[in-house]
Amino acid sequence: xxxxxxxxxxxxxxxxxRELEIDFPENxxxxxxxxxxxxxxxxxxxxxxxxxxxxxxxxxxxxIRDGDELAVFTAVSGG
Amino acid sequence: xxxxEIRNPKSEIRNPNGFCEITTAPLDVxxxxxxxxxxNCGAIVTLDGFVRQFTKGRETDYLVYEAYEPMALKEMEKxxxxxxxxxxIEHVAIVHRTGRLxxxxxxxxxxxxxxxxxxAFEACEWLIKELKRTVPIWKKEVYADGETWIEGETxx
Numbered sequence: 001x002x003x004x005x006x007x008x009x010x011x012x013x014x015x016x017x018r019e020l021e022i023d024f025p026e027n028x029x030x031x032x033x034x035x036x037x038x039x040x041x042x043x044x045x046x047x048x049x050x051x052x053x054x055x056x057x058x059x060x061x062x063x064i065r066d067g068d069e070l071a072v073f074t075a076v077s078g079g
Numbered sequence: 080x081x082x083x084e085i086r087n088p089k090s091e092i093r094n095p096n097g098f099c100e101i102t103t104a105p106l107d108v109x110x111x112x113x114x115x116x117x118x119n120c121g122a123i124v125t126l127d128g129f130v131r132q133f134t135k136g137r138e139t140d141y142l143v144y145e146a147y148e149p150m151a152l153k154e155m156e157k158x159x160x161x162x163x164x165x166x167x168i169e170h171v172a173i174v175h176r177t178g179r180l181x182x183x184x185x186x187x188x189x190x191x192x193x194x195x196x197x198x199a200f201e202a203c204e205w206l207i208k209e210l211k212r213t214v215p216i217w218k219k220e221v222y223a224d225g226e227t228w229i230e231g232e233t234x235x
Contacts, residue, residue, distance in 0.1 A: 048230060073215060
């Protein structure tokens with residue numbers, strides 16, 4: 001199952017990319033997917049991270065599906 | 080072509096009770112506030128948030144704002160809808176600028192129109208507080224000798 005993972009601001013700098021295509025096992029939970037991303041890019045763990053699936057904040061329990069849009073970013077600082 | 084369309088926002092959500100936009104173009108708080116004035120309203124409260132030169136004693140050269148645009152627009156629209164439910168207001172506009180902003184340039188405008196001023200003041204304060212907590216936009220402060228992505232508070 002292939003999903004795209006988006007990074008913004010500090011997380012894009014840490015990963016060195018703004019978007020990655022990543023394969024996950026079928027029926028992976030969002031929490032497991034995000035944990036795997038942080039394991040792959042350990043510098044992300046230096047930040048307070050927020051996660052989104054298909055442009056909504058994620059709780060972690062959701063199952064992810066082929067073609068989903070995931071996002072990993074730091075606590076927001078607009079305004 | 081409508082009045083709004085010639086402003087050429089990068090992305091936007093509009094409804095009869097307001098609009099949310101993200102744009103790289105300069106923001107004019109007065110123009111945004113006056114784009115809609117419902118006939119039953121008697122007050123508009125606006126927030127004009129702009130780039131501060133000194134933060135905790137350190138001088139900023141300029142800022143760069145980045146947004147997760149489609150999600151940011153959705154979150155802005157959710158805030159506007161909630162504000163219209165919880166306060167006695169009619170119309171909400173939320174516009175955020177992205178890209179490079181110089182000192183003194185406006186980064187965010189919130190405009191709330193209401194029949195009476197008190198609800199508009201309260202809603203405007205609530206909206207900016209929530210925007211800074213939940214809308215996926217980030218600022219990078221660039222100094223003479225470095226730069227830093229600012230990280231906010233994690234939403235509860």
